[in-house]
Amino acid sequence: MVKEHDNLDSHGEQTLSLRLRVWRQSRGTTGHFEDHALAAVPTSASFLEMMDMLNEQLIKEGKDTFAFDHDCREGICGMCSMTINGMPHGPLPGVTTCQLHMRNFRDGEMITVEPWRAKAFPVIKDLAVNRSAFDKVIQAGGFITVRTGSATEANNTLIPKPVADEAMDAAECIGCGACVASCKNGSAMLFVGAKINHLNILPQGQPERERRTLAMVKTMDDAGFGNCTNYGECQAHCPKSITLDVIAKLNRDYLRARVKEFFSSTGKPRKGGD
Numbered sequence: 001m002v003k004e005h006d007n008l009d010s011h012g013e014q015t016l017s018l019r020l021r022v023w024r025q026s027r028g029t030t031g032h033f034e035d036h037a038l039a040a041v042p043t044s045a046s047f048l049e050m051m052d053m054l055n056e057q058l059i060k061e062g063k064d065t066f067a068f069d070h071d072c073r074e075g076i077c078g079m080c081s082m083t084i085n086g087m088p089h090g091p092l093p094g095v096t097t098c099q100l101h102m103r104n105f106r107d108g109e110m111i112t113v114e115p116w117r118a119k120a121f122p123v124i125k126d127l128a129v130n131r132s133a134f135d136k137v138i139q140a141g142g143f144i145t146v147r148t149g150s151a152t153e154a155n156n157t158l159i160p161k162p163v164a165d166e167a168m169d170a171a172e173c174i175g176c177g178a179c180v181a182s183c184k185n186g187s188a189m190l191f192v193g194a195k196i197n198h199l200n201i202l203p204q205g206q207p208e209r210e211r212r213t214l215a216m217v218k219t220m221d222d223a224g225f226g227n228c229t230n231y232g233e234c235q236a237h238c239p240k241s242i243t244l245d246v247i248a249k250l251n252r253d254y255l256r257a258r259v260k261e262f263f264s265s266t267g268k269p270r271k272g273g274d
């Protein structure tokens with residue numbers, strides 16, 4: 001996207017001059033955009049490194065820096081929650097904010113940076129939001145029961161390759177929250193679907209399968225996330241390319257768990273005796 005121009009740094013690398021419109025908000029206030037100009041941004045810099053440059057400039061000017069979350073800067077932790085030009089994690093598909101590079105922007109471009117916008121993710125400060133609602137969903141069922149002590153022989157539990165692959169695909173979810181931020185309903189179904197599918201299809205996840213599904217869905221609803229109406233934006237903005245399939249499978253498992261719960265509560269014997 002970068003055009004050939006004369007902006008070269010001392011290493012001969014192309015640089016950008018940018019206009020940045022960044023969200024500023026303190027707890028208890030409604031927030032507003034602040035405009036800043038930033039020059040000499042190397043095209044090899046990551047988006048977070050560009051934000052670091054902006055904060056260094058603000059420190060030199062004696063102004064308050066912008067708060068934003070980050071940790072691994074390697075696309076693993078899911079902390080870098082920024083909406084860039086209206087798109088969670090920016091314009092590139094399958095990429096987190098920390099792995100987005102400035103060569104994907106134009107010299108002189110105006111870039112708008114906002115926090116995740118979702119009722120269940122209240123703003124803490126500026127671009128940092130509180131995603132503890134996700135932690136509560138994981139606490140409700142994101143675990144399996146295992147015997148402690150010496151590790152079991154791996155080959156004792158054989159898992160067909162397609163099942164292992166599907167579980168690993170779901171396990172790629174890094175809990176970033178872009179699915180929620182991109183959904184007009186603020187739905188967390190892609191995240192919860194990924195977490196439930198990861199465990200529910202493996203043999204180790206069977207003992208808590210129904211309890212896990214019911215508890216995670218209830219916690220999701222209680223946390224204020226919206227319902228899924230198959231809008232599909234979550235899939236488009238997920239940096240780990242989690243697909244809507246996990247939502248269909250979540251719905252199937254939820255129905256199965258509710259039916260089992262119903263027959264358990266009526267005391268009637270179930271087919272198969274389980």
Ligand code: SF4
Pocket residue numbers: 078172173174175176177178179180190191194234237238239240241242
């Ligand atoms: S499903 Fe994708 S967008 Fe949603 S939390 Fe997981 S990695 Fe992030």
Ligand code: FES
Pocket residue numbers: 069070071072073074075076077078079080096097098099
């Ligand atoms: S900082 Fe960890 S995924 Fe972006």
